[in-house]
């Protein structure tokens with residue numbers, strides 16, 4: 001399928017033959033996936049409107065020139081114009097910027113340097129690239145067959161040269177950083193030692209400044225920082241440290257930014273010591289990410305985009321621009337009052353590692369297809385006239401969505417909503433029902449929408465409004481009904497809709513089904529892929545812009561282990577998304593983990609196992625995941641959703 | 645929106661719309677949480693937008709069902725306030741007795757309500773966080789109410805009872821000092837409001853919270869620079885060709 005996408009330039013990749021498989025005459029699992037996927041795509045075309053372009057594929061298309069995936073290239077925010085899609089659209093606001101940054105980079109060499117952190121991973125992870133250069137196509141689709149027949153050896157072997165060119169080695173050697181899962185090499189494992197304090201707040205500087213030095217030490221030890229400042233250098237937001245503590249550093253950043261801007265060559269990123277700095281300029285704002293977690297520039301930029309979207313969500317773009325055009329020295333802190341909680345929520349999510357942001361995709365609650373259909377139909381039935389989007393959300397996962405045919409939902413917007421509801425806590429803490437003005441920049445960054453939110457506790461069965469007020473409680477057992485309208489006076493209308501919805505859902509048994517599914521939580525990896533070596537995986541369905549994963553428990557317990565896992569995923573993700581290497585399959589081995597990334601036009605799959613797992617075993621696990629998805633696709637993903 | 649005259653209650657039952665207004669962090673949500681759930685959270689996060697809650701209040705002669713709008717005190721939401729007080733029969737204007745600026749803000753709200761809200765609206769002025777100055781006898785500090793500004797001292801009363809009471813009397817407001825933390829006087833405020841609602845305005849069902857007017861009314865002095873432009877949403881539909 002994509003042989004034309006990346007013309008084969010390298011002979012490093014061996015192409016195993018795809019032969020008839022021994023599996024009862026049925027095609028081998030992964031090779032089959034291709035046919036199957038094509039089938040799915042076609043089939044789904046009948047069921048739902050065509051898909052919009054995919055941002056990541058669009059990028060790829062740009063890099064690789066012509067491709068078989070002929071997706072229309074669009075301008076910055078492609079889907080804002082009434083593009084009908086499945087439940088979610090891919091239009092993240094990031095697309096344009098990534099393209100732009102790619103284009104601006106002068107040479108492959110400079111690009112490689114700017115991407116240093118992404119290579120760093122290979123320092124300790126002997127990286128076995130299935131296709132270091134552009135011949136991924138055949139390997140990609142054939143790999144499965146090989147995997148099941150030949151234990152993956154023929155396809156994954158012999159490719160280390162690609163990753164060990166002198167240049168690459170030199171590059172890697174410059175970087176000192178920690179691996180994920182580093183339990184034993186404590187000396188340089190900043191992650192394990194620092195991560196547990198990472199999210200603690202830095203205290204304020206005393207009036208007499210005596211504690212400043214101590215605080216600075218704590219501040220500097222943070223693995224990750226986010227700053228937002230105005231073009232004129234006024235601090236707007238910092239995740240850690242108060243103004244007094246950081247003013248000096250903000251000054252330095254501002255000097256750097258304006259120096260390069262003065263030279264008409266905006267600074268995009270640089271490395272200082274073990275920290276990567278990535279800068280993003282957005283109109284009157286400059287956003288800065290500093291990370292020692294080894295994320296790539298593109299990944300950090302995505303995170304900054306998300307913070308920027310939160311600011312737009314509070315202010316709207318026109319109002320932001322107006323403020324600065326009237327008064328360039330505007331202090332944005334006041335108009336943004338209260339938004340810092342939401343920014344902190346996002347920032348901490350990124351520090352913990354957010355699969356949703358990494359993959360620009362959403363996670364859904366697993367429900368039987370028939371159950372989901374009943375929920376969808378109920379939503380459509382009780383829909384009120386002023387409704388724009390309706391969502392049922394459980395513990396950060398989408399249960400169901402109702403939306404107009406013309407408007408898709410943008411993962412970035414949903415991420416903001418989820419962050420507000422489940423991370424920042426202010427909405428839930430308010431109790432009762434909420435009516436919240438907000439801008440959803442992916443939908444329309446110029447105006448406000450109004451969001452009705454009510455929470456249910458899934459632990460009780462009472463459903464009278466008086467009983468739905470969990471004043472505290474874990475986010476894992478909570479169900480929210482979110483109804484969004486463009487009409488600010490429609491609170492009572494939407495409230496009525498919520499009431500009708502709940503009554504109907506109770507009556508047709510859906511509420512019980514949803515609550516049971518929430519209480520069950522994520523399935524464990526062992527349940528999904530029994531008998532395989534896999535400890536965790538992320539599977540992203542590109543067409544649905546959704547992902548699914550098993551529970552972190554029991555293998556990844558606590559903040560540090562999870563962050564290590566997420567760092568590994570970030571590295572895998574970068575290895576197949578980096579413009580400099582078009583890998584389709586990536587296998588990495590570290591002393592305490594092995595991992596496999598596998599990309600097709602239809603999905604991305606990242607699998608992790610312990611260090612002694614063989615490639616063959618990993619491949620087998622990957623196959624298991626893919627066939628599980630094939631069986632479960634309509635359960636783990638929302639396909640279509642309720643459209644009116 | 646329905647008038648919930650429930651058949652089960654033998655007493656006549658009527659709903660009363662109540663709006664809470666006041667500077668950020670004075671304890672509006674905490675008062676509501678105390679009234680509705682009899683609970684208190686020491687580190688309550690700021691309200692975003694507004695929260696809607698209901699709670700019944702038993703009077704000897706009837707049951708009052710409060711329909712409460714707990715609004716956000718942060719100034720960026722100030723322009724939305726008219727939407728919530730427009731049809732309100734009662735308002736709780738809250739200040740923090742340890743923060744003089746919050747009384748200034750409260751006075752602004754009272755003035756705005758008197759100008760813009762329904763003519764018969766019952767307003768209660770509430771000085772919250774009384775627990776922070778349990779030790780002081782209220783009258784002791786009567787004279788420094790006015791001149792202390794923004795001291796970071798340990799929880800001392802900064803607004804005297806006498807001063808606030810005098811103002812409340814002048815404007816014919818109900819007046820209470822409360823503590824959402826201890827619960828002191830909280831249900832008393834709501835009961836007093838319930839009693840003060842004229843019988844005549846308790847009859848018949850009422851409309852919902854909104855007509856279609858823009859939130860064009862200023863929330864008081866000095867807010868214009870930080871006001872979020874909410875009118876922009878009109879453009880949204882047009883630009884997107886949104887037909888929904």
Ligand SMILES: Nc1nc2c(ncn2[C@@H]2O[C@H](COP(=O)(O)OP(=O)(O)OP(=O)(O)O)[C@@H](O)[C@H]2O)c(=O)[nH]1
Pocket residue numbers: 666667668669670671672673674675685686687688689690691692715716717718772773774775776822823824825826
């Ligand atoms: N000691 C004490 N603290 C209180 C009392 N009431 C509220 N607080 C605290 O004051 C802070 C702000 O309370 P909120 O109830 O969120 O204030 P609010 O008026 O709703 O604030 P906004 O929603 O931002 O307008 C929280 O930390 C509360 O715990 C009180 O009676 N005594």
Ligand SMILES: [Mg+2]
Pocket residue numbers: 672673674689690691714715716717
């Ligand atoms: Mg509040």
